[in-house]
Amino acid sequence: MGRLPAALLSLFFILASRVSPSIAGDTLTPTQPLADGQELISAGERFILGFFSPIKTNNCYIGIWYKVSPPTVVWVANRQHPISERNGSLSITVNGTLIITDQNSKTIWSSGSSGLANPVAQLLDDGNFIVKEANIPGSFAWQSSDYPSDTLLPGMKLGWNLKSGLNRNVTSWTSPSDPAPGPYTMGVDLHGNPQIILWEGSSQLWRVGPWNGKTLAGIPDILRYKIFILDFVIKNDEVFYMYNTTSTSFITRLTVNYTGFVQRLVWLDDSKMWSSYMSEPKDQCDYVSQCGAYGVCNTDDSPICSCLQGFKPRSPTNWDLREGKDGCTRRMGLDCQNGTDGFVIVKDVKLPDTSRSMVDRSMGLDECRATCLRNCSCTAYASANINGSGCIIWTTELTDIRVYSFGGQDLYVRLAAADLGPGLHHSHSRTMVGTVVGCVLGTLLFASVGICIWIQRRRRAGAITFASHRNNEYKEGKDWELPLFDLGTIIVATNNFSIENKLGKGGFGPVYKGKLGEEQEIAVKRLSKTSAQGADEFMNEVTLIAKLQHRNLVRLLGCCTQGEEKMLVYEYMPNKSLDAFLFDKDKGVLLDWQTRYNIIEGIAQGLLYLHRDSRLRIIHRDLKASNILLDKDMNPKISDFGLARIFREDETALNTRRVVGTYGYMSPEYAMYGAFSVKSDVFSFGVLVLEIISGKKNRGDFISEHEGNLLAHAWGLWKEGNGLELVDESLSNSISIAEALNSIKVGLLCVQECPKDRPTMSSVVLMLGSKNTSLPDPKHPGFFPTRTSSEIESSKSKTDSASINELSVTIVEGR
Structure with a gap:
């Protein structure tokens, strides 16, 4: 791709980062409007209000942002009504109405009349922009926090004012260049026991769940962290969620981003960037009702779906194919008339969807149980709060149940006596629990005996013994469970x-x-x-x-x-692997810029799951273009976990004498010393990013011998200020300059020579999602010793390690 003229690059950076002088103070008056190019700054200099333009557009908006992070807009006034040209203005009328006008003095947005006698508009230090009577503290007629954009700040309310009918919800941007409401909305559902839901359009995507006295049911992990204070208020006139921090020195935000993730972000002052503290949904079980009615989702199990005790798959065929959304059905019908039904306790769960439940917050657990038994439609009950107070009763199918390793609640599921086991009736709950535990242990013992017999038979049939072939590096000996195909x-x-x-x-x-x-x-x-x-x-x-x-x-x-x-x-992945498109001139044109960028973001999300969000902390060790498969919609899927390693929480790095992987993607410390960590995968990801952008292999023949490889080539162009020359020529008509430059910089940050300099994948995901964020400058990449293409292709050799006079020699096993 040819070099862009310096004037065009300068114009781009001017449009993408608007820095304006401030007018005096934090207050707007009827005699002093805010012109395009001016700003309000809160008294404590924490927030700024002014005009801004997102990337890739000249449209102007009024927004609020943290002073420490100017590109990160947390509120937009006219998000559906941009000003198409410069010279807009924000003013407050004599009756207290905020008005945004365009260059022709045409009103494009207003806040509605406030009926004030002496109005002013003030930007507060909590990020709230209020309209009030001048010189009357503590009161306001209008506030921006009643109309959130995509961000919830500390102290803001998410939920309902039942008197006025005001519903405060958070809605994603349509895209990084368009703050108009996107498809993802997070808000409070008032039906049954109120709970927070993330919607995609009209469909539920993630159920954050009801309040259980300490936290929301869908985010129990937040109890581990001590910097956040959560509250959920249910009163006759309002129902809302709110959070604060234990110290005002923490800079944080809760954002629904345009890709459909809810991120809790914290500002790191040392590195001058946002860090993703939590990101939801974080695994498959977080998505609504993955296992259908009466199904339980558990990421510790494989398959992840199982039926509650007393239930069986509604569609055994789909269940065997690991598709559980059809759910489960009862083995035996209930017998309410004869009073023989009982309950089984399902522990440590996210309670089922409460939108059609009944709640009595004054009732205790024993009374709750008795009430459920008297109601023939009752399917389950639970305490409303973790401390055992309150009662929730379900009279419909139980959906969206998942198991947690920490912070779950007890659910009491109603079963017919025959499904409880001998001697289990509703009047003997302790005996029931003991018997259920005994049955489970007996079942496990029986299964163990069966497995032993099965193994012996298979050995007689000549099957290889897996234990003798296991990788010496993988010694945990975990059990595995998968559907077996004939x-x-x-x-x-x-x-x-x-x-x-x-x-x-x-x-x-x-x-x-x-x-x-x-x-x-x-x-x-x-x-x-x-x-x-x-x-x-x-x-x-x-x-x-x-x-x-x-x-x-x-x-x-x-x-x-x-x-x-x-x-x-x-x-089956109909589009096969990424390399089949990326390194083929004819097929490469099918990968426009947006497709490539989506692939980069998808790989980053998958890798973040492996490193942080899965129950097993995993290093892939062989991330490369041929191991990225593409579905029918060109969504990326990381594959080939044959060389992956489990990383314990207390481990930061491991060493091996058997170095396996693929030349060109290995990090220097791994290739030369056998030292690997999550930063090894980050290096491989960086190589992959640069390959996706350039359409060239890291170790291809197109690069001169002087440059060595793609990393050296990219680094040279970046240092000279010619980074855009790295971009694949086929992308000239679809390229986003901002995204391309940002992605190249992220790629170079990932391939830095020193592992500690490379970002974590959580930081990478944030860098890719926040395209205006100021990123640190990359340091020298980790170059790999140059080899010819013929050597690369023939490097599939077995590892051999020898010791001569206590000198270890490790031969790299390339792929």
Whole structure:
């Protein structure tokens, strides 16, 4: 791509970062309007109000932002009515109405009349912009916090004023260049027991849940953190959620971003950037009702869906394919008339959807139980609060239940006597719990015996012993649980592994396309019988990916371990892998800039899940273009977990003598010393970002011998101020200059030589989502010793490690 003229770049930066002089003080009066180019600054110099333009547009808006972070707008007045040209104005009329006018003095937005005699508008130090009578403290006729944009600041209310009918909710921007209301809205649902919901359009996306006396049911982890103070108020005249911080020195915000995530962000003064404190939904179980009615979602299980005790899958076929949204149905009907029903306790759960529940906050748990038994429609009950007070009763199907490892509540599910087990009736709750525990332990014992018998039979049949092939680095010995496919089913699905169905071949073995039934398309990875490394990778992948669920990770449907066959069955990705598009001139044109940027963001989200949000803290160790699969909508899915490693919470880095991975993507400390950490994956991600932007391989023939590789080439262009020359020429008609420059800088930050200088993936996700944020300057990248293309292609060698006179020599196993 050719170099942009210096004048054009200067114009871009002027439009993207509007810095204006302040008018005197924090107050607007009828005689002193705010012109485009002027600002109000709150008394404590915490917030600024003024005109701004988002990236990629000349449209102007009135907004409020933290002074420490000018590009981060937290409130927009005229978000649906931009000023198309400069020279707009904000004023307050003599009756207290705020008005925004354009360059032709035409009113494009107003706050409505306040009926004041001597009005002023003032920007407060909490970010609230109020209209009030002059010289009368503590009162106001209008306030910006009643009309949030995409951000909830400390002290703001999310919820309802029941007297006026005012509903304060938070709605995402449409895009980074358009603050108009987007598809994602977070607000309070008043039905049943009030709860907070994140909607996508009219559909529920994430149920934050009701208040349980200490926190909201969907975010129990926040109890671990001590800087936030949460409150949920339910009164006759208002219902709202609010949060504050334990110290006013903390700078924080709660934002619904345009990609559909709710982020709690904290400003880090040392690095001058925002850090993602929490991001929701964080896993598959957070999304509404993944397991349907009477189903329980648990990320610690594989598959993640199971039925409550006394229930069975409504659609066993879909259940076997790891699709649980059909839910479950009762094994035995209730017998309310004869009074034989009882309850089973489901512990540590997010309570079911409360929108159709009944709540009595004065009732105790025993009375709640008795009330449920008297109501033949009652399906479950629970305490409204963690301390045991209050009563919630459900009379409809139980949906959106998930299990937590911390902070969940007890749910009492009504069952027929036959589903409770012998001797379990509603008048013997303690006995019931003990018997249920006994039944569970007995079931586990029985299952263990069955597994032992199964293993012995398989050994007699000549099956390989997995234990003898396990990667020496993976010693946890975790159990794995996946649907098992019959070999005959796989043979039929793949047309007996026909050449026409073959999709490709990797170090693991060949991959085939298949079809289960009439609709379900699958991809089958078949372990090559001669691949010892493949056996290691197979075991590693089964034990890891079966426990992972994220929209940017490939979905493992099951496996087949019959005879000597070892196969993994995945969802089929019709667009195959990213490298098939990226490094092909003809196909590369199909990846416009927006598609590439979405792919970068999706990979970042998937990697963040692996590093932070999954129950297993995982380092992938082989992130590369060929391991990024693309679905029918070109959404990226990280695949191939054969080389992945589990990282314990107390570990910061690990060492290995068996260095595995792919030349060009390995971090220097890993390739040379065998030291790896989450920062190793960050390095690989940075290489991938630069490849996606340039359409070139890191170790390709297009780069001169003097430059060495893509990292050196990108670094040289960046230092010279010519970063945009790195961009793939095919993107000239679709490129976003701001996003491209931001992405190149993020990529270079990720490939810095020193691991501690590289950002974490949570910071990377934030950098990509906040495109105006001022990023630190990258330092020198970690260059890898130059090798020829022929050496790269032939580097699939086995690892050998030898010790001569206590000198360790490690041979890198490239891929």
